[in-house]
Amino acid sequence: MPQREGSPWQGLSVVFFRELFDHLTSARMLVLQFLVLLFGAAVVYFAAEQIRNTTAEDPFLFLRLFAPPGQTLLSFVLVISILVPIMAIGLGFDSVNGEYNRRTMSRILSQPIYRDALLFGKFLAGLATLSICLVTLWLLVIGFGLIRLGIPPGAEEIGRLIMFLLITIAYAGVWLALSILFSVIFRSTATAALVGLGLWLFLSLLWPALAQMIGEVISPSDIRFAALGLPTPDTLAWQQGLSRLSPGTLYGEAVVSMLNPDAQSMTTLLAQFQGRIASPLPLDQSIIQAWPQMVSLIAGMIMLYVVGYVVFQRQEVRA
Amino acid sequence: MTDTVIEVHDLTKRYGRATAVDSVSFSIRKGEIFGLLGPNGAGKTTTILMMLGLTDVTSGTVSVMGRDPVRQPLQVKRVVGYLPDTVGFYDYMTAVDNLRYTAALIGIPSADRDKRIASALERVGLQDVGHKRVGAFSRGMRQRLGLAEILMKDVSIAILDEPTSGLDPHATSELLEMIRTLKRDGVAVLVSSHLLERVQSICDRVALFNSGKIVLLGTVPELAREVLGGGYNVEVEAEGEELAIRFSELSGVKAVDQSGPNRYRLLAETDVRPQAAAAVVKAGGSLRRLSIAEPSLNAIYDHYFETHGGHHAAT
Numbered sequence A: 001m002p003q004r005e006g007s008p009w010q011g012l013s014v015v016f017f018r019e020l021f022d023h024l025t026s027a028r029m030l031v032l033q034f035l036v037l038l039f040g041a042a043v044v045y046f047a048a049e050q051i052r053n054t055t056a057e058d059p060f061l062f063l064r065l066f067a068p069p070g071q072t073l074l075s076f077v078l079v080i081s082i083l084v085p086i087m088a089i090g091l092g093f094d095s096v097n098g099e100y101n102r103r104t105m106s107r108i109l110s111q112p113i114y115r116d117a118l119l120f121g122k123f124l125a126g127l128a129t130l131s132i133c134l135v136t137l138w139l140l141v142i143g144f145g146l147i148r149l150g151i152p153p154g155a156e157e158i159g160r161l162i163m164f165l166l167i168t169i170a171y172a173g174v175w176l177a178l179s180i181l182f183s184v185i186f187r188s189t190a191t192a193a194l195v196g197l198g199l200w201l202f203l204s205l206l207w208p209a210l211a212q213m214i215g216e217v218i219s220p221s222d223i224r225f226a227a228l229g230l231p232t233p234d235t236l237a238w239q240q241g242l243s244r245l246s247p248g249t250l251y252g253e254a255v256v257s258m259l260n261p262d263a264q265s266m267t268t269l270l271a272q273f274q275g276r277i278a279s280p281l282p283l284d285q286s287i288i289q290a291w292p293q294m295v296s297l298i299a300g301m302i303m304l305y306v307v308g309y310v311v312f313q314r315q316e317v318r319a
Numbered sequence B: 001m002t003d004t005v006i007e008v009h010d011l012t013k014r015y016g017r018a019t020a021v022d023s024v025s026f027s028i029r030k031g032e033i034f035g036l037l038g039p040n041g042a043g044k045t046t047t048i049l050m051m052l053g054l055t056d057v058t059s060g061t062v063s064v065m066g067r068d069p070v071r072q073p074l075q076v077k078r079v080v081g082y083l084p085d086t087v088g089f090y091d092y093m094t095a096v097d098n099l100r101y102t103a104a105l106i107g108i109p110s111a112d113r114d115k116r117i118a119s120a121l122e123r124v125g126l127q128d129v130g131h132k133r134v135g136a137f138s139r140g141m142r143q144r145l146g147l148a149e150i151l152m153k154d155v156s157i158a159i160l161d162e163p164t165s166g167l168d169p170h171a172t173s174e175l176l177e178m179i180r181t182l183k184r185d186g187v188a189v190l191v192s193s194h195l196l197e198r199v200q201s202i203c204d205r206v207a208l209f210n211s212g213k214i215v216l217l218g219t220v221p222e223l224a225r226e227v228l229g230g231g232y233n234v235e236v237e238a239e240g241e242e243l244a245i246r247f248s249e250l251s252g253v254k255a256v257d258q259s260g261p262n263r264y265r266l267l268a269e270t271d272v273r274p275q276a277a278a279a280v281v282k283a284g285g286s287l288r289r290l291s292i293a294e295p296s297l298n299a300i301y302d303h304y305f306e307t308h309g310g311h312h313a314a315t
Helices: A012-025 A027-054 A061-066 A076-092 A097-101 A105-109 A115-149 A155-185 A189-218 A223-227 A233-243 A247-259 A266-273 A283-314 B044-051 B073-079 B095-106 B110-123 B139-153 B169-184 B196-200 B220-228 B243-249 B273-282 B297-308
Strands: B004-015 B018-029 B033-037 B059-064 B080-083 B157-161 B188-193 B205-210 B213-218 B232-239 B253-260 B263-268 B286-293
Touching: A012 A027, A012 A115, A012 B095, A027 A061, A027 A076, A027 A115, A061 A076, A061 A115, A061 A155, A076 A115, A076 A155, A076 A189, A076 A247, A097 A105, A097 A155, A097 A189, A105 A115, A105 B080, A105 B095, A115 A155, A115 A283, A155 A189, A155 A247, A155 A283, A189 A233, A189 A247, A247 A283, B004 B044, B004 B188, B018 B044, B018 B059, B018 B188, B018 B213, B033 B044, B033 B169, B033 B196, B044 B059, B044 B157, B044 B188, B073 B080, B080 B139, B095 B110, B095 B139, B110 B139, B139 B169, B157 B169, B169 B188, B169 B196, B188 B196, B196 B297, B205 B220, B205 B297, B213 B220, B213 B297, B220 B297, B232 B243, B232 B273, B243 B253, B243 B263, B243 B273, B273 B286
Parallel strands: B033 B188, B033 B205, B080 B157, B157 B188
Antiparallel strands: B004 B018, B004 B059, B205 B213, B232 B263, B232 B286, B253 B263
């Protein structure tokens, strides 16, 4: 069978800029941005106070602003990891089914463009909107840190913060691709939004506990390890593997290795066990450590988009 | 034939076991208004979607200006304007902004855009509300805006799916008049509708759909002759003795129907008005009214299913 003719990119930039303009001027985006700003400001303010009071000689002072050391319940990273999925779902949940409901879909698709351009334009515009938001927020926090802490970040800190930003954008992309997928599958925008939010709640609240339980069921703990107070390696592997199905877990792990160079990873645990002194990892080693998580996030984003793309291509355009 | 712009041959669409469109063939010539008529669910919209390459073809071929909509959809969509059933626009944007977006998608150079939008809006009578949000538009205004989009696109073929559905009689007449102006520009127009009578007035030829098949195809008088046995419907209002018998004796008259006291409807192969008038005078009666009407498609459609015994889905 001969291939279809013409470029699938025809009209992509038109769709992209219109959607971007829509997003940036929409009330929905304004509210979400305000929410993030409010939470972020509060959390960063408290982090800064804490840093000023306690830490005098910390080589990674700036990173503490994003992820305070110790068991802090509220950190900037936590706020981001909760709010970014909401923003992404908020941007994507009505992107395709909204066109059907407004009955604009067949009119737009009867213009000389492919469906590829419409879907990809929408996805890119959503990602660009999220990136603009995140970069703005990121710069605001750094600016605030400069004023409040009074010292500039070092080169390595800048590198780590840039990696953190990129990982966050990829994380946002995963949720955006997911919500666009739901907007392709469900004809009702309310259903798409609810399913998206429901899945987000499930993955962030229930799944970590469930992964522990399921891991225990698949590969029960060995009594010999338990007696020593250590986790059974097989069980731990299952539990970790399962919990990494949630993009939140992947994001958390990647961000921790970026922002906490001296984090208690498996290697540092091992070093302590062997009596070596744990020292902070250099940036390139942190990147290597977080590499699988970063790749998984980007792969997840592409995979979810592709599923949505395939379903969309096969859809009947009647409205 | 070089004049043919759309050629549909043996087109079939199946959804699983159900056949939505069953071996449909027709062709549309340049500058012609072609009616795709029939009840809802008869396969009209599916046929249109296949012509635009928006849905896959199970078997058969479609050629639009010599191009295949499945493999060359961009070239086809460049020359075809489509007004979907109850067209939608972005409600929060103005009419002009909506058209600007479409113009950008079509690839109209930005220098021409505003000029073409303005002249298209003027032709459909929306020039005064161009900068109002479409959310405030009535249904008729939206349909007209959809027509403006087609005018702006400057196409060779316009496909209008149920353009008059949900419109009041006045808005319907206005819209039909605008569709006629498209024909004057040499555009081939394909109109689909379930309102047979309303749309037959503007159609040069019609195809009557039922259950995915084209049951009748041709001009309205042709179909009337074929199905009813006569192409003319003469109405007479006259007083006189035994007029019904006298009328039925006239040559060319196929049937006489007394529709009320002193009202007769003659179905004839030719225009029998002079003969009917003469018959009334000869009988010493007084003639009050004499008129001729094109046979209605509804009558043709109903009669076709009565005589062919097929199941009748018209509403």
